[in-house]
Structure formats: C-alpha cells, structure tokens
Amino acid sequence: MLLPSEIGVRLMSAAAGVGSVILAVNISDPVMRLVAVFLAVVFLGPLVLMLVIDIREWLGRPPPESDPTGRPQAAEWGFVVVFDSAMALFVYAGVLDVQRGGSGELLVGGLMVSVPVLFLTIGVVIRWWRHRRARRSSRLPGGPE
Numbered sequence: 001m002l003l004p005s006e007i008g009v010r011l012m013s014a015a016a017g018v019g020s021v022i023l024a025v026n027i028s029d030p031v032m033r034l035v036a037v038f039l040a041v042v043f044l045g046p047l048v049l050m051l052v053i054d055i056r057e058w059l060g061r062p063p064p065e066s067d068p069t070g071r072p073q074a075a076e077w078g079f080v081v082v083f084d085s086a087m088a089l090f091v092y093a094g095v096l097d098v099q100r101g102g103s104g105e106l107l108v109g110g111l112m113v114s115v116p117v118l119f120l121t122i123g124v125v126i127r128w129w130r131h132r133r134a135r136r137s138s139r140l141p142g143g144p145e
Helices: 004-026 030-058 074-099 105-139
Strands: none
Touching: 004 030, 030 074, 074 105
C-alpha cells in the first residue's frame, strides 16, 4: 500500500508532466516547445517507471535485487534513456535558440545540466561492461571459476 506522500509524489509528477505537455501543444515558438517537451519527459519518464514498479508490487512480484557492482537493472536503463534523451532535447533547444540569435543562456544551461547526467550514464555503462566482461571471462577455458 502506498503512503500518502508517495501518492502525492506521483500526482504532482503527473500534474507537472501533463501541464508541460499542454504547454508544448499550445506554444508556437519551437525553442520553447522543445523546453516544454524536455520538462514533460523529465516529469513523465520517472512517473511511468514508478507506476510500473507499483504495478509489479501490486501483482505480487518481488522487486529485482539491487547489485551496485553488477549488471544494471532495466529500471536503471530506463532512467538512462529517459534522462539522456531529455538532456539531448534541452541542448538542442539551446542550439536552436543560439541559431535564432539568442544569448546562449539556454545552451549553457542545457550543457551544465547534461554533464552530470552523462557522468551517471557513463557509470551505468561501465558497470554493464564490467559485468559483461566478467561473465565472458568466466565462460572461457582457464577463466576464473
């Protein structure tokens, strides 16, 4: 059973995401439309993942075991895809703004937000690569037992 605070997080994320979608549909400026789509992805992407986890729990499936040194879980890959695509949209909106003669603040902001997200993405990819290499070397003759 979800706590009231957990329900509130889901409702507020849904409201912010839907509001961003409504803005994206009604804005005629392409740069601001991309920013609104970025915000919609940032709010609705994690909401979808939370709802999937809630449905799995409601169906009685145990949550996947977390291993910080092993293979990344599907939810981690989901967050990587959602946030990397949102950051790409944000940077692209900044590039469009600069091409239109803007000051470049949106591009700098997009790059500043994207760098930490890319470091987190690199961490997930490195964990996946290490897990893959360890699994492959354990199957080779003479590999670790």
